[in-house]
Amino acid sequence: MIADIRTVMWKERKSLFRQQGSRVRILLTLLIPMIMVAIWFPWQMGTDWVEGYESLFSVLAPMMMVLLTVPDSFAGERERHTLSTLLASRLPDRAIFFGKLAVSIGLGFGMMIIVLLLSLVTVNIVHWDGHVMLYSYRVVLVDLAFSLILSVLIASAGVLISLRASTVQDAQQMLGAAVMVPPMVIGVVLLALHEQIAGVWGDLDIIYVVLIVMAVLVVACAGLLAAAMARFQRARLILS
Amino acid sequence: MGLAVTDAAIRIDNLTRDFGSVRALNGLSLEVPSGIVFGFLGPNGSGKTTTIHLLLGLLEPTNGRAEVLGFDTVKQGDAIRARTGALLEHAGLYEQLSAEANLEFYGRIHRLPAGERQSRIKELLTQFGLWERRQDRVVKWSRGMKQKLAIARALLHRPSLVFLDEPTAGLDVVAATAVREDLAALAASEGVTIFLTTHNMAEAEKLCRRVAVIRQGKLLAVGHPDELRKRTSGxxxxxxxxxxxxxxxxxxxxxxxxxxxxxxxxxxxxxxxxxxxxxxxxxxxxxxxxxxxxxxxxxxxxxxxxxxxxxxxx
Structure with missing residues (x-):
């Protein structure tokens, strides 16, 4: 199984970004969030970026990466008429599924590390006070954990959407809406209820809030991943 | 017809498949002997592609059963797919990759060791006259070249049975003839069983030792082209x-x-x-x-x- 996953990853690494125009489109789409989270936010937030949990904004970059690559990998395989031949091969469904997912999530995770390093450089250059500023290990762990959980969450949603969408572009647009709308709704609710929330959570250490949010995301992530795995089966895919 | 113990590559017994209210395959019973090119003829929409999907274990039958290389299509689809090659309705090539990378991927899928993979890729691309263009991205190739590459991919792991779903469909006369000649030569040199669907009768006549004719999911006749001649006309x-x-x-x-x-x-x-x-x-x-x-x-x-x-x- 591991060898099969690696085979799918080999192909994904070679073929991702090679579609006509997709390399330029993806790079341009990633450029804005990269500039925001690697330069603009750390520039504006200064030392808070490394000392608090403000660097969590960096997850925007891996989220965008997964949002762009998962539809290309799953809906693209069907749009380009390569899926049925792949399904007629000896590869198990799970190897195709996890091989594709692993490349997108791996790229997102790599991007998160690059953004964390670039933003650290930005803070140290712009807000230099005579000594090198570094993230605490707790901040790095939380950032990386959030990046991973959100990437898997979006990737799983991406698989489910890609299997229903007719084209890569449709899948990317639908996934974009699915990723952006819930945080906006939650943001509006939090703003409206901020006094009540402050009353209940006011005395709580921020790390506990982070952990609670993380736990909720893990549950959602597990549910979506299970649904995506159940949907990604030969007998269903060949009819799609 | 029951499933007899014979040297058959494929045994199909009363196979039926419905898609909603549409019966795509209707009680098909058939045996395909090993080592021959078997033509599966029928007009568009007659159930040819559905039959291949069922035989590869990609779809489950509504009724009946089939064995491919002795493996049950429902319970042992993995074993069938590991031992067969397929060129389906679409060539299924990664057009932004080179011809060599396409074959490399499928060589890895079939776990051919690196050395054997390289020599087999060279052997097949040379046989099909594509070796000099192996580094080209496939998107730049003609349809005939793509079909040849897709056939090479199906044969890469030396399967004992190959499914070819209308391999010359959409090709011009010259390209179709070239693909047909390569197929005939490969069938002879590789000794594989080829299950070939087509609605091109000249192709079937040239390549196939036995043919089955299907219409609206029902088998009309099966046999050597000469047997069918005797049966249908003097x-x-x-x-x-x-x-x-x-x-x-x-x-x-x-x-x-x-x-x-x-x-x-x-x-x-x-x-x-x-x-x-x-x-x-x-x-x-x-x-x-x-x-x-x-x-x-x-x-x-x-x-x-x-x-x-x-x-x-x-």
């Missing part, structure tokens, strides 16, 4: 000349050995019930005022047999 005589009047044709139709007569311009096709001498028929025509220039004894083409079977079914 010998045929083509008479070229002038003055094929209605009286002359009626005289011919009245003869007991004549099954059917078709006339077109200065050409007359006479279908006989049994192989008999044609001299009495020619005398009859000359007596009726026909000027005979040429007489050709031949047999019905597979295309004509196919059309006859379709007409019988209708």
């Amino acid at each position: 010998p045929r005589v083509e008479i070229i000349g002038r003055g094929f009047s209605q009286d002359a044709l009626n005289l011919l139709r009245g003869r007991p050995e004549v099954a059917a007569v078709e006339s077109q311009d200065n050409r007359l096709s006479v279908y006989l019930r049994v192989p008999v001498g044609v001299a009495p028929l020619i005398s009859l025509l000359v007596g009726a005022g026909v000027e005979v220039e040429e007489i050709i004894k031949d047999k019905a083409s597979l295309e004509e047999i196919f059309l006859m079977l379709m007409e019988e079914e209708t």
Whole structure:
């Protein structure tokens, strides 16, 4: 199984970004969030970026990466008429599924590390006070954990959407809406209820809030991943 | 027909598949012997592709069962897919990758060791005349070259059975002939069983030792093309000349050995019930005022047999 996953990853690494125009489109789409989270936010937030949990904004970059690559990998395989031949091969469904997912999530995770390093450089250059500023290990762990959980969450949603969408572009647009709308709704609710929330959570250490949010995301992530795995089966895919 | 223990690559027993209210395959029973090119003929929408999907274990039958290389298609689809190659409706090539990378990927899928993978890729690309273009991205290739590459991919892991779903569909005459010739040579050199679906009768006639004809999911006939000829029509005589009047044709139709007569311009096709001498028929025509220039004894083409079977079914 591991060898099969690696085979799918080999192909994904070679073929991702090679579609006509997709390399330029993806790079341009990633450029804005990269500039925001690697330069603009750390520039504006200064030392808070490394000392608090403000660097969590960096997850925007891996989220965008997964949002762009998962539809290309799953809906693209069907749009380009390569899926049925792949399904007629000896590869198990799970190897195709996890091989594709692993490349997108791996790229997102790599991007998160690059953004964390670039933003650290930005803070140290712009807000230099005579000594090198570094993230605490707790901040790095939380950032990386959030990046991973959100990437898997979006990737799983991406698989489910890609299997229903007719084209890569449709899948990317639908996934974009699915990723952006819930945080906006939650943001509006939090703003409206901020006094009540402050009353209940006011005395709580921020790390506990982070952990609670993380736990909720893990549950959602597990549910979506299970649904995506159940949907990604030969007998269903060949009819799609 | 029950599933007998034979040296068959494929055994199909009463296979039926419904898609909602549409019956795509209707009680198909068939055996495909090992080591031959087997033609599966039928018009568009007759159930050919559905049959391949069922045999590869990609779809489950509504009723009936099938075995491929001795493996049950429902329970042992993995084993079937590991031992077979397939060129389905679409070539299924990664067009932004090179030809070599496409084959490398499928070589890895089938776990060919690196050295064997490289030599096999070289062997197949050379056989198909594609070796010099191996580094090109496939998107730049002609449709004929892509089809050849897709066939090479299906043969890469030396499968004992290959499914080819209309491999020459959409190709121009030159490309289709080239693919057909390569297929014939490969079938001979590799010794594989080829399950070939097509609606090109000339292709089936050239390549296939046995053919099955299917329409609307039902099997109409199966056998060697010559067997089908015997079953559906007797010998045929083509008479070229002038003055094929209605009286002359009626005289011919009245003869007991004549099954059917078709006339077109200065050409007359006479279908006989049994192989008999044609001299009495020619005398009859000359007596009726026909000027005979040429007489050709031949047999019905597979295309004509196919059309006859379709007409019988209708």
